[in-house]
Amino acid sequence: MNPRNREDADRAGIASITAELLTAVNASDAARCGAVWSADGVLMPQHHPPVQGRQAIIEYFRRLFSRSKVGFRFTTSYIHLLGDTALEDVTYTAVIWPQGGVSPIKDAGKGLHVFRREPDGSWKLTHGIWNSDQPAREGS
Amino acid sequence: MNPRNREDADRAGIASITAELLTAVNASDAARCGAVWSADGVLMPQHHPPVQGRQAIIEYFRRLFSRSKVGFRFTTSYIHLLGDTALEDVTYTAVIWPQGGVSPIKDAGKGLHVFRREPDGSWKLTHGIWNSDQPAREGS
Numbered sequence: 001m002n003p004r005n006r007e008d009a010d011r012a013g014i015a016s017i018t019a020e021l022l023t024a025v026n027a028s029d030a031a032r033c034g035a036v037w038s039a040d041g042v043l044m045p046q047h048h049p050p051v052q053g054r055q056a057i058i059e060y061f062r063r064l065f066s067r068s069k070v071g072f073r074f075t076t077s078y079i080h081l082l083g084d085t086a087l088e089d090v091t092y093t094a095v096i097w098p099q100g101g102v103s104p105i106k107d108a109g110k111g112l113h114v115f116r117r118e119p120d121g122s123w124k125l126t127h128g129i130w131n132s133d134q135p136a137r138e139g140s
Numbered sequence: 141m142n143p144r145n146r147e148d149a150d151r152a153g154i155a156s157i158t159a160e161l162l163t164a165v166n167a168s169d170a171a172r173c174g175a176v177w178s179a180d181g182v183l184m185p186q187h188h189p190p191v192q193g194r195q196a197i198i199e200y201f202r203r204l205f206s207r208s209k210v211g212f213r214f215t216t217s218y219i220h221l222l223g224d225t226a227l228e229d230v231t232y233t234a235v236i237w238p239q240g241g242v243s244p245i246k247d248a249g250k251g252l253h254v255f256r257r258e259p260d261g262s263w264k265l266t267h268g269i270w271n272s273d274q275p276a277r278e279g280s
Contacts, residue, residue: 044250046272047273047275048273050231087254087267089182110189127229129250129269131186132186136187
């Protein structure tokens, strides 16, 4: 593969992982969310300690989806290729519907994804962190 | 320089940038905070939209320091070298003293720093994002 084709293939591979994560989150499918993470990946959610390892990440999403349904969208994405590592900076919008008919919560913010090329050639997430653009509520 | 010495030098250069940022934040010195960022760097604070570029980052810190004094500490740091880019994942504790004698706010969380080797050989921050481990306050 020439370098340009290799770069295009890497960008496409990474974009497909982000798209798969989005689909999995919006489908409330915790196992499918976990599948895009490396075995030792670290999810870094806001208002929660870091979640280390694919199994713990699946459990995190399972608990999240038992409490709420999420409608997530990436509004911008920039992918930076760094050999066998890649960075993606994103902006997002989200709507969270808590269980029990409470009003939906709207959010918008930004995040960083770190990807690693695995020995089998696939890309997997090793780090994901995000935070809200919206002002903290009074006292928070 | 042999590869091992080069790696040690890179780690030391990156650790010194993080240490300088910490000193500058704790000294409420906005210009000094800005100096560790690349001209096109992006600061991604929680509860605030992304802040793009060194001048905007200096203004962000100036406004922050006009409202509060910050006592910040990194509790863990792992540096991942990727050629002319590097990642650092950190955990932190912080105490924020709002102006006007209100009680201090304690926080603990995690973050990701991305560094780039500049043409002059120095390392500079290109991305910094963090978020709190603590539960959102009621309604936030």
